[in-house]
Amino acid sequence: MKFKAVLFDLDGTLVNSLIDIADSINKVLQGNQLPTHSYEVINNFIGSGLRVLVTKALPETHRNEENIEKHFQAMMLNYRDNCTNKTIVYDGITELLEQLKSRNIKMAILSNKADELTKKIGLTLFPDYFEIVMGLKSEATKKPNPAAAIEISNDLGFSVEEILYVGDSDIDMQTARNANMYAVGVTWGYRPKEELLAEGAQSIINHPLDLLELL
Template sequence: MVAGKKTIIFDLDGTLIDSIEDIAVCMNKVLEKLNLPIYEIKDYKYFVGSGVDVLVENALKGSSQEIKNEVLKGFKKEYDQKLHTNTKPYEGIYELLDELKKLNYNLAVLSNKPHDFTVAYVDYLFKDYGFIEVHGQKKEIPRKPDPIGAINIATALNIPCEEIFFVGDTMVDMQTAKSAKMKAIGVLWGFRDEEELLTNGADFIVKHPLDILKVIHS
């Protein structure tokens, strides 16, 4: 029975898992094949967060739609071939999830990563933690910051949105939380900075995963 339980929804990339190196390597490989400029890993922190279409758009500003389509196709082929070995949970994430499991929290994921890959990474890296709602980008559901995905999770769990913590690392996550009337926790170990998170509605800022425990107990 999940109704009435305390609930946390996590973003995936930049929040639970550090995936930026693998994303950058795969995209740069595609760009190199097409003799297009490549980027440093740190640049990709500002390209991601809104799904693969926007990643390509950010990396190829000023390019033709034909080139963008070719890069998108190449990136999906390169990135979707397998789970990537450099992608791992951030330090402290497993310790946080251990504590949340002891506290009997509902755990959920809402990501703009394609749905199949979101499920695959959660199953691979977090299979012991009982995430009961795991959702990536789907054609039929608008991607974050549209709040419908978050609201659907709340509905499935029979938990009022106002009682749910939404944890993420970008303005997209903070906007999603606020639009869904959830409590927004912005994390500083991910892809963006404190100013962006606060400007976009973060109710709390945390520097380490275990700091989330202080927030939910406050």
């Protein structure tokens, strides 16, 4: 099978957004006299969307719907204005995107981050590469639900079997598997290699340019 497109996760795959995410949720927690968390701890909260992250960051005694919604809205307000302050592109990513573009490989982004924020980060840091940049539009279609990935494949005009799905988490590998795309796990993100393999990674790459070998 000749792969004709690549679908990328965003956080932990294309960009390291940990510091901006952590700073935003910690500012909200601190403002409400609640315990804050280290970057290492918040790293483990990333992957299922910001609402889930906020829920995990709250003390168990505060995890009712009213509190979750209040802190989620505060987090979104802060993060919306600060989501590109310290978020950086991983080494080798720009070179990979240039190579894929030169080979006429179509590219897209799919994230569990809110659609508005995914577009802001994706189009700010990568203005010239992606045909589609899509974030979370509803909880019902959150990854590992394959609906959005399949929608992107249809919009690109390729079958799911012609698409490489590249991500750094168990959620990404599950999404690729559920969509019948080829699952590629990256080791520079937020989750270990063992977790990616356990969740169905068909290939593991240690540097962005390693992806070219699969083409």
